[in-house]
Amino acid sequence: MSGGITHVLTDIEGTTTAIAFVHRSLFPYAASALEEFLARHGGEAEVAAVLAEVPGEDKLAQLRAWMAADAKVTPLKALQGLIWREGYEAGALKGHLWPDVPAALRGWRARGLHLAIYSSGSEEAQRLLVRHSEAGDLEPIFDGFFDTRLGMKREAASYAAIARAWGAAPENILFLSDVAEELDAAREAGLATCQLVRAEDGTKASGRHPEAADFQEVTALLPA
Missing domain, CATH: 3.40.50.1000 (HAD superfamily/HAD-like)
Structure with a gap:
């Protein structure tokens, strides 16, 4: 080889x-910050573009459902990345x-x-x-x-x-x-x-x- x-x-x-880092640190951080993050940034172009890819009228409910199912869908992963960016830049997360x-x-x-x-x-x-x-x-x-x-x-x-x-x-x-x-x-x-x-x-x-x-x-x- x-x-x-x-x-x-x-x-x-x-x-x-470690799998534990993703499931015990990253995922819970994104889940707990989701609503506040959307309230602060939902109207910004970067976030709005991601939300446009989320089906249905109740975007928050769909995102919560995806999170609960650990769905490998691009809009959820993109939004989680944006939330984690704030956490990393604030020093709340370390990779x-x-x-x-x-x-x-x-x-x-x-x-x-x-x-x-x-x-x-x-x-x-x-x-x-x-x-x-x-x-x-x-x-x-x-x-x-x-x-x-x-x-x-x-x-x-x-x-x-x-x-x-x-x-x-x-x-x-x-x-x-x-x-x-x-x-x-x-x-x-x-x-x-x-x-x-x-x-x-x-x-x-x-x-x-x-x-x-x-x-x-x-x-x-x-x-x-």
Whole structure:
């Protein structure tokens, strides 16, 4: 695998970041701030454009329903990203990264590898997490941030679209995720894959992909 890898595409939740951070910190923060945020910013162009994509007359009720279902829908993810932006900029939130992640990412970049993120969270949310991470601002080391606007994460076409947008051959991209079905789709599109099996998150190995317990183990799969 290692000889041809020039690009590393990584998931966030369960891969670079604890699932608990997303579900116990980010999601509750957005849910508690939703009504006040809409009251203050609902008339602004950026927020109004997102709300225009929410179906029905009772936008708040639809957003609450999506939140309760953890729906992977672009308008909800975009709005959550805007709410989190306020939280990060106010210092109320700091982006969690597993301790092995920052050093590995910096090391891969120093070796000339290209890095990008693909998450169901919005591009805005991705940028905020790495910009305001506990390890400092990591945003500059990434080439790109891909979200569900390119397609859903369990569809092979999404990974083909990312390769085209990134200007890379699929076989030169290594995709890192804890979710086997996402890795299945990436492999179908021609990408190399590795499942992160973090004991702290209770991830179960699928047996269908190379595995790593952390990013230090991923390094062994990459070119020296």
